[in-house]
Amino acid sequence: MEYELLRFITAFMTGFIFSTSGSLLQWWTQNPLADPTTMGITVPAMVLWLISSSLVSLGLISDFYSGPILLFIYLSLLTLIHIFFANFFYKKKVLVENTILMGVAANLALAAIFSLLQFLFMIQGKQLPSQILVAHFKFINSEQVFLLLFLFLCVIIPSLWNLTKKLQLLLFGKEFLNGMLPAWKDWEKWVFLYLLFVSGVAIFLGGNFSFWGLIMPHFLRKFTIFKINLWKECIIGGFLAGLLLSSLDWICYSYPIFGAEIPVGSVTAVLGPILLIYILKKRLIS
Numbered sequence: 001m002e003y004e005l006l007r008f009i010t011a012f013m014t015g016f017i018f019s020t021s022g023s024l025l026q027w028w029t030q031n032p033l034a035d036p037t038t039m040g041i042t043v044p045a046m047v048l049w050l051i052s053s054s055l056v057s058l059g060l061i062s063d064f065y066s067g068p069i070l071l072f073i074y075l076s077l078l079t080l081i082h083i084f085f086a087n088f089f090y091k092k093k094v095l096v097e098n099t100i101l102m103g104v105a106a107n108l109a110l111a112a113i114f115s116l117l118q119f120l121f122m123i124q125g126k127q128l129p130s131q132i133l134v135a136h137f138k139f140i141n142s143e144q145v146f147l148l149l150f151l152f153l154c155v156i157i158p159s160l161w162n163l164t165k166k167l168q169l170l171l172f173g174k175e176f177l178n179g180m181l182p183a184w185k186d187w188e189k190w191v192f193l194y195l196l197f198v199s200g201v202a203i204f205l206g207g208n209f210s211f212w213g214l215i216m217p218h219f220l221r222k223f224t225i226f227k228i229n230l231w232k233e234c235i236i237g238g239f240l241a242g243l244l245l246s247s248l249d250w251i252c253y254s255y256p257i258f259g260a261e262i263p264v265g266s267v268t269a270v271l272g273p274i275l276l277i278y279i280l281k282k283r284l285i286s
Contacts, residue, residue, distance in 0.1 A: 006145045007137045007253070008246050011264070013152045014137075014206040015216075015245025017198045020160055020238040022213025023220075027167055027230050028191055032279055033100055035213035036199045037272075040103025042208050045200035046110055049207075054117060057126050135207025135265030137249055148205050156201075159194050160238075164231040167191065209245070209265050211272020216241040218275065 018036065025034040025041075036042045121127060166187050202209075220226040220237040249264040256262070 002142075004250075004253075006140055006142055007249065010137050010140050010145050010148060010206055011246040011249040012242035013148055014202045014209060014242075015212065016152075016238040016242035017156065017202040018209050018212040018245075019216035019220075019241030020234040021195050021199055022215075023217040023230065023233050023237065024160075024163065024167065024191060024195065025213070026217050027170060027233075028188065030170075031100070032218065033214070033276070035211065035217075036195060037107060037208065037210050038100050038103050038214065040106045041195050042199045042203060043103070043106045043110060044196070045203040046208055048200075049203055050110070050114060050117070054121075057121060134263045134269070135209045136252075136261075136263035137206055138261070138263075140205070144205050148201065151201055156198055160234055161231075163187075163191055163194060164234045168230050170230075207265055210269045211276070212241075212245065212268045215268065215271055215275050216244075218279070 021041075022035040025036065025039060026032055028034075029039075216237070217233065220233055220240065226233040226237050245264065245268075248267055252262045252264045252267065
């Protein structure tokens, strides 16, 4: 029972994080295709996760310490990543569409590198964990859950509460905010730093749930209560998204197929591209 409870809590918080990150990105960029995966925000964390998994498979570090060590290194590098990328993004005025293309290209390159490493490990009789591409909660432990729960309650929720109130002003348009609020650019940079942080935390403890941040905001906006209120979409909608991912994970765990559990990340990875094609087709028609 303890394992099921830990797994449910982790799935809930992971679903909340990815859903609210997608909502923030789509509201901030005004682009319905934006989410942590398509914009490449998850790539730095996934690269570090791949390095850590390789070291664990080679026996150079313990799996028990890999998560906390990885999180510490990632948080140490966040400032540098934020400074260089933010300056590039704002000074060069990179279009969101181009950022999405770069993000997709980075994810494809990462998948190719993973495939190559998996082949090299296989010919040496070693196994490279596949959680970087197919996320799941099979190997979650109490230490990881307590760490995520602490960050969730003390950092993520308060930061999200504050950011959603500020980003709600985007209803007036970015041009208006740039003229009336000189601090607006700083707020945008804090949004980017927050997204890097939360996506990294979620990936290190659960893996990359591809397209969950793309799927859920569109699903939530089908309901009137979430359409023009970012706070409700993130806080209330985030809890609904967390419960939904927890439910999907419980179904995958409780009903294995031929004795094997389908990773819940595979379910979100299948649903994501279908919705992406639907959104693109709808935009072309309009």
